Amino acid sequence: MQADTIIRALGALAQEHRLAAFRALVQAGADGLSAGALAEALQLPNSSLSFHLAQLTNAGLIIQRRQGRSLIYSADYGAMNGLMGYLMENCCAGANCAPDAICSISEERNVA
Amino acid sequence: MQADTIIRALGALAQEHRLAAFRALVQAGADGLSAGALAEALQLPNSSLSFHLAQLTNAGLIIQRRQGRSLIYSADYGAMNGLMGYLMENCCAGANCAPDAICSISEERNVA
DNA sequence: AAATCAATTCCATAATTATGGAATTGACGA
């Protein structure tokens, strides 16, 4: 995974409304949520939400599909995997991990 | 964990030089690296690196300690755990996870 | 206490990012 892709993903998540939107989608699972439902849930003007959803989409974190007049968004779990794996790559140089380190988990994830 | 804390952490990581610095520290493990060693490794002016290290410290992602004239930085693995757990909280509403979802891993982490 | 070295803070400039009302695009039902 490219550093640039990772930075876009992190930047996309580093914003109050986008973080809230992403988490709502993570929790919604495969069914996803419409833009309208998200705007309602987050109490945001449509144009603002649309801007934020575009950022998340551009960063590859969420996926858009059309259903009638609505656009349905859902989280891309594969992208999340990649993001976390990248952050933990070669954690502790592969050894001497502190007890609270998560290297073992990141390795598990990288294998998958 | 607070949303605001998470946003600061993500924002701190969403920058080329800070992401590189953080990863170098993750890979360095508990020994850490001095500011000078990092500046050398990343080919950055001291003042710029200092600015970025302050952001990472403020976000709680890295820890500073003094060793003689040098300041040694190291990654805070606990903060990373918290960050990832937060992003995956209630993933898929606890059920129906897609095959590529990482819910099981995030639960494992939340328990720890 | 003076010289030196590591690193930070200060500061002005440059660049990027967020906001929301108004206009527009695309899809559906009568």
Add this chain to the structure above:
DNA sequence: TCGTCAATTCCATAATTATGGAATTGATTT
């Protein structure tokens, strides 16, 4: 094909963030 609804794009304004040279702070050696 007209009216309506869902959502996006446009755009000007406001706010935040990055950069690096020069000055400063703190710690060490002689």
